Amino acid sequence: MSRADTILECEDCVAPADAFALVSDETRLSILEALWRLDDPVRFSELRSEVGVRDSAQFNYHLNKLTDQFVRKVEASADGDGAASGTEPAGYELRTAGERIVQAILAGSFTEHPRREIAIDDPCTQCGSELAARYDDEVLAIDCPDCGHGHGEYPFPPGGLHDRSDAEILEAFDQRVRHLHCLAKDGVCPECSGRMNTTIERAGECCLGTSLRADHVCEQCNHQLCSAVGLGLLDHSAVVSFYGDHDVALSETPYWRLEWCVDDESVTVLEENPWTIRIDISENEETLRVTVDGDLSVVDTERV
Template identity: 55%
Template sequence: MSSETGESSFQDCEDCLAPAEAFSVIANETRLSILEALWQSPERPVSFSELRKEVEMRDSAQFNYHLQQLTDHFVVQTDAGYDFRQAGKKVVRAVLAGSFNERPQVKPIELSETCVDCGAPLRADYRDEMLGIECPDCGKPHGRYPFPPGGLNDRTDDEVMDAFNQRVRHLHCLAADGVCPECNGKMGTTITLDTEDLLGLEVRVDHRCQQCHHQLYSAVGLSLLDQSEVVTFHRDHGIDLCTKPYWDLAWCVSDEYTTVLSTDPWKIRVTIPLDDEELQVTLDGDLAVLSTERVDATTAPDAKQPVS
């Protein structure tokens, strides 16, 4: 069934569990143990007897009751046994990520990279399942993004920061493609003048999910990390942009190299300087690249011009 706008929602699904009921189904130690046993099994489907053996429950009738509560919504029964539905996998992954049951206390991580504003060493801190990078001297934010507690397990500080760098890239890549990294709903992108001073920028990119309202904010340049011409430009200068920390790239965390050419429609130029050369990338309001141009930095005019 569809709504009047032609879009579906969980309220329209006659066969779906209501959210409150879905959480009540898995809010049981035995049922979570069943999902964990199914996850740990080297091969699936898993037979009833093997699954009960792994959960270590002697009472067959009681085990069957809990298993049936999971069936159809979180697991599926086949002729060969039981296997996951996608919802069941997501529950286990959420548990493994530590989102439900971990509240780690992490000491601040001192970074070797420096602040794009004042040049002081940066620091990363972790709180409320968010990892953020900030300058302890001037307070300039360099991004704060969701990072599940499970991402901290069995990693050194350097490995945590490498994982965080890749995660931020992934989050913004999905968002720019219109896919919410939280719920897979439709993600909209808008360019805005940052009157709220959320990131210390004059111009900000906002990604907002129409379904769950999840939001991501960034400088315009962050959308260019996987753009082919930008990657090639860095490679030609001996830099692997795929592993370079985004917070070590001024054009990703500030708008020092961002020029608004027009606002109606939006037309923005990001200038990326390396050695004696610049790459000038022009984007529209959807962050689509309109053009790229390499210029001699020693003869190029000042790229930062105010918008009239």
């Protein structure tokens, strides 16, 4: 069954084309943005004033189009809270769908297409030269200008560039990459929360610069991510404890500084059918050996 068929199975759902048509009007987008700014719930009169529409009937028409799908009407309480006269409900507030629309606008995904280059004062894990980052088409990529080794390229909304220095952008990108891939490895799609499946593949020509990669694909929305096989271990308790024992705060160490997150020289394939893979994580002459299976579930850890 295709994803389109799955969408149409829901009898109570609004068709995607109709849902997007509801927010194609400038006044309706202004209503959603106003509800985002103001404290919930917002009275009709206050909301109309905030949006700046003088005609009450016209404003009511647009608000009604959004209500139930993107906006929720909050009725007055039985004790007469705010609307005892019955002239209007206690107010209006955003539903989750309305929040998603405003978040997408603020993220810049629909309206912004910036490009940016950032120098990174960190060495390439392969040759030791300084890394560089480039931003284009909502993707931030890190690689080595000298040897060409890739250190990953991952989605990053344009809003992440707003009011941030280069260093702050890199810090935010690092945290986002950790979040995305640890969620994906745990089977949760970071876009729609659907079921995410993980498989191991021979990389071939790949932006990661590795010969082996983990592919994460959502069954529901088909969102896809790929990574070096070690990247999903950044939140594993044994790995975090290992670095902590060596006085290294793993959460504050950019993933591109960690060889096991950006290349596969520390990766050993023990079996291929089914996959059994060992990642050797070394620090101060001690090594943590982490063994994972074909969906990156940890099956064993050992310090040597």
